[in-house]
Amino acid sequence: MAPSCSKAVVGDTVIDVAPLEVISLQRLLENDENERGRLEHAATSLGFFYVDLRGSQQYLNDVGQLYTTTERYFTQPHEYLTRDFHENDEFRGYKGGKNWGSLEIPRDDIFDQNKPLPPAFQLDSATVKRFIGSSHEMAHTILGQLSKSLWPGSEAWLEEKHRIGEKSKSSLKVYRGPALARRVDVGDNTHTDGGSLTLLYTNKWGTQVELPWNKEWAWIEAKPEHAIVNVGDTLQALSGGKLYSCRHRVSQPVDGFEERWAVTYFFRPEDGTQLAPLRIVSH
Numbered sequence: 001m002a003p004s005c006s007k008a009v010v011g012d013t014v015i016d017v018a019p020l021e022v023i024s025l026q027r028l029l030e031n032d033e034n035e036r037g038r039l040e041h042a043a044t045s046l047g048f049f050y051v052d053l054r055g056s057q058q059y060l061n062d063v064g065q066l067y068t069t070t071e072r073y074f075t076q077p078h079e080y081l082t083r084d085f086h087e088n089d090e091f092r093g094y095k096g097g098k099n100w101g102s103l104e105i106p107r108d109d110i111f112d113q114n115k116p117l118p119p120a121f122q123l124d125s126a127t128v129k130r131f132i133g134s135s136h137e138m139a140h141t142i143l144g145q146l147s148k149s150l151w152p153g154s155e156a157w158l159e160e161k162h163r164i165g166e167k168s169k170s171s172l173k174v175y176r177g178p179a180l181a182r183r184v185d186v187g188d189n190t191h192t193d194g195g196s197l198t199l200l201y202t203n204k205w206g207t208q209v210e211l212p213w214n215k216e217w218a219w220i221e222a223k224p225e226h227a228i229v230n231v232g233d234t235l236q237a238l239s240g241g242k243l244y245s246c247r248h249r250v251s252q253p254v255d256g257f258e259e260r261w262a263v264t265y266f267f268r269p270e271d272g273t274q275l276a277p278l279r280i281v282s283h
């Protein structure tokens, strides 16, 4: 039976809250078989789940610091932001509009090429590096457990497409908005993520998922000390459709919603990876 939504009240509006399972990073690191099964269930049903990060204090502090830096970045005059605009580059730099914006910083720019960060982030370059390094490692842990669960006893098929030293489009991406006077003015931005896994940190309502069992939209609650993780199109393709890349969008639950910041890490495959099934899933 499909799990049901809980309810929350925002202002004078009652909203549906998506039933995300909670997976323990610690247990995944311990190679716990039961947790691996729970992870597989979450990643093949809704495709969105929480990862409990309690115990990863340095990382949680870094996420907190990045919210502060994100706010500092987006509250600069608009002409400063547009200096970070890279035309025709889908995976790098600033993009924005009236009440929203994003800035993407590729992992390879930081670790391989030592490219300078935008000035607002330079003070925090150690935090940015640690966040990217740890997020990549965490995503790799989740990937390894998914691989083991889908193809028990065989080679690490998914890891083969995400080798640590290889070039990829993995990146840190931070967001502002939406925060509009009228909720109905938020444009439709329904999409699936193209990469392998997305890690999302936010402290406000904003993300909505389309529940695959009834096609209804539900809000994702921001849970302190937990990452919101979702499967992207790459893992869906590599697993022959077994892992589920869920449609989602960003909106605001009520009119005049306050400013929202989000910090994400897009874990993407090695450059050149073909979006085709790797092996038939054995169960």
Ligand SMILES: O=C(O)CCC(=O)C(=O)O
Pocket: 175, 193, 200, 202, 206, 207, 248, 249, 250, 262, 264
């Ligand atoms: O800001 C969010 O809540 C999610 C952003 C998102 O879905 C994306 O960038 O792919």
Ligand SMILES: [Fe+2]
Pocket: 191, 192, 193, 198, 248
């Ligand atoms: Fe997304």
